[in-house]
Amino acid sequence: MCSVQDGEEISPVRREKIVEERTCMKCEKKAVLVTRVNDAFCRECFMVYVTHKFRAAIGKSKLIRDGERVLVGVSGGQASSCLLHLIQEGLSGRAHKKLRFQPGLVFIDEGVTVGMSAEERLTTCTQVLEIMEKTGFPCYLKALEQAMELDRENASNSPQYSAVETKESDTALGTSGKSVENMAKFHKYDEAEEKLKVLLNSLKSVTAKEDLIKSLRQNILIDLACKKGYSKVMLGHCSTRLAVHLLTDIAQGRGAHVAMDTAFADTRCSDITIVRPIRDFSSKEVTMYNILNNVPTVFIPTITTKAPDSASIEHLTEKFVTGLQADYPSTTSNIMRTGEKLHTEKKKDTESQCAVCQAPLDTDVPPSSALSAVQFSETVSRCSSVTLSICNSDKECCGRGDGSCQSKDPTLTREDVISALCYACRLLIKELDDVNKLPKHILDDISKRQRRIKMKTEIEDFLLDTEDHV
Ligand SMILES: [Zn+2]
Ligand SMILES: [Zn+2]
Known part of the structure; x- marks a missing residue:
């Protein structure tokens, strides 16, 4: 039954057949929809087909254990709403074989990126939260600006960062009232909001902004999952979206991360795995599922809504892929299947991960690589400014200029930051005038790495010394 293959060779000419009266390919009843050109389904068979595809993706991976806590990212959009509905159905008694994990839901309010007013943000939050609360699962609400003040170590103690959490036992009415009240409180991150605005405004291109928002969103999800004891993050990325991601990644210099960004399981973070159980669904299937089941969705504008096609690399790629x-x-399935052949080697220590996007660093390359050529020409062209920026404090500087400066300068230099980033995130930082505008947790992470590197160098010296004495 799952033998339906994507990507049959279909020429545009054969699309004309769509208008003909079709019967369901499974049961010969009158078809109500056609997913790909040749797959006509009646309502019942489509539901069976879609549910099976979802269950098979989860079952095949054998990643999600019984009783495991899984944090589901809900954006209010078509794909994540479809995922939420599938999970609800799978967990209900109606399901043929019940799903056995415990979901928690999170919505990240990104209103700040499009300059929405506090009232507008409250409205969208309420709309999404209403949908989320109806499920009876624990719900969390986060704002994107909270990514500016994530505190990896001890955030659970600080009430400011804790999400709005509603308990399963609360009645629907009670939770709604409480949530709105909490939300009013919740939207008082003025300082963080301002910081995020400054950070986004100092990035020149929309591409860089989009890329940064993506990374910040991921940081929040991982952070929340860690703190609330979830071991998986589940996202509603469908194949159309992932095909766009894949090509965008390549265009943005993230070629090394394509495999992770589009795979069923993204294992870039050691303790949290990101899973994408509807990655085999086309956006058409998602939309049809939502229509047939009356799944409520909320439209929330993003930074490229209403923008011209050429606004950003991702937006342009999306236009290209959907047009094709x-x-x-078979376009998206062909792109996805090509992507599946790629593989990224995961490195174990956190120091070989990018501080912004957590992907493995792809910058550990031999001296004669294209990357070092780029770096060299950059250094040459910025020569004068580099010598100035290496050490900001004037007198105490040891003058070595290699990051091991002993003077107590709390601000990180551009070189420090760049050394902890992957190639694509370096491009992003290039647009930033002051690296210290980056979120606190990223800067903290980088200074920690710097200290460790320094310590390692010191130990190395010590070991060499003792050897000399012996
Ligand atoms: Zn049928
Ligand atoms: Zn990165």
Whole structure:
């Protein structure tokens, strides 16, 4: 039954057949929809097909254990709403074989990125929260600006960072009232909001902004999952979206991360795995599922809504892929299958991860690489400014200028930051005038790395010394 293969060779000419009267490919009843050109389904068979596809993706991976706590990212959009509905159905008694994990839901309010007013943000939050609370699962509400003040070590003690949490036992009415009240409190991150605005405004291109928002969103999800004891983060990324991600990644210099960004399981973080159980669904299937089941969705504008096609690399890629998909229905599945052949080696220590996007660093390359050529030409062209910025404090500087300066300068230099980033995130930082505008947890992470590198160098010296004495 799951033998339906994506990507049959279909020429645009054959699309004309769609208008003909079709019967369901499984049961010969009158079809109500056609997913790909050749797959006509009646309502019942489509539901069976979609549910099976979802369950098979989870079952095949054998990653999600019984009783495991899974944090589900809900954006209010089509794909994540579809995922939420599938999970609800899978956990209900109606399901043929019940799903056995424990979901928690999180919505990240990104209103700040599009300059929404506090009232507008409250409205969208209320809308999404209403949908989330109806499920009866624990719900969390986060704002993107909270990524500016994440505190990895002891955030659970500080009430400011804790999400709005509603208990399963609360009645629907009670929780709604409480949530709105909590939300009013919750939106008082003025300082963080200001910091995020400054950070986003100092990035020149929309591409860089989008990329940063993506990383910050991921940071919040991972952070919340860690603190609330979830071991998996589940995202509603469908194949169309992932095909766009894949091509965008390549265009943005994230070629090394394609495998992780589009795989079923993203294991870039050691303790939290990101899973994408509807990655085999096309956006058409998602939309049809939502229509047939009356799944409520909330439209929330993003930074590229209403923007021209060429606003950002991702937006342009999306236009390209969806345009191609319209004429050649196997486009996304072909892109995805090509992507599946790629593989990224995961490194074990956190120091070989990018401080912004947590992907493995792809900058550990031989001296004669293209990357070092780029670095060299950058250094040459910025020569004068580099010598100035290496050490900001004037007198005490030891003058070595290699990051091991002993003078107590709390601000990180651009070189320090860049050394902890992957190639694509370096491009992003290039647009930033002051690296200290980055979120606190990223800067803390980088200074920690710097101290460790320094310590390692010191130990190395010590070991060499003793050897000399012996
Ligand atoms: Zn049928
Ligand atoms: Zn990165």
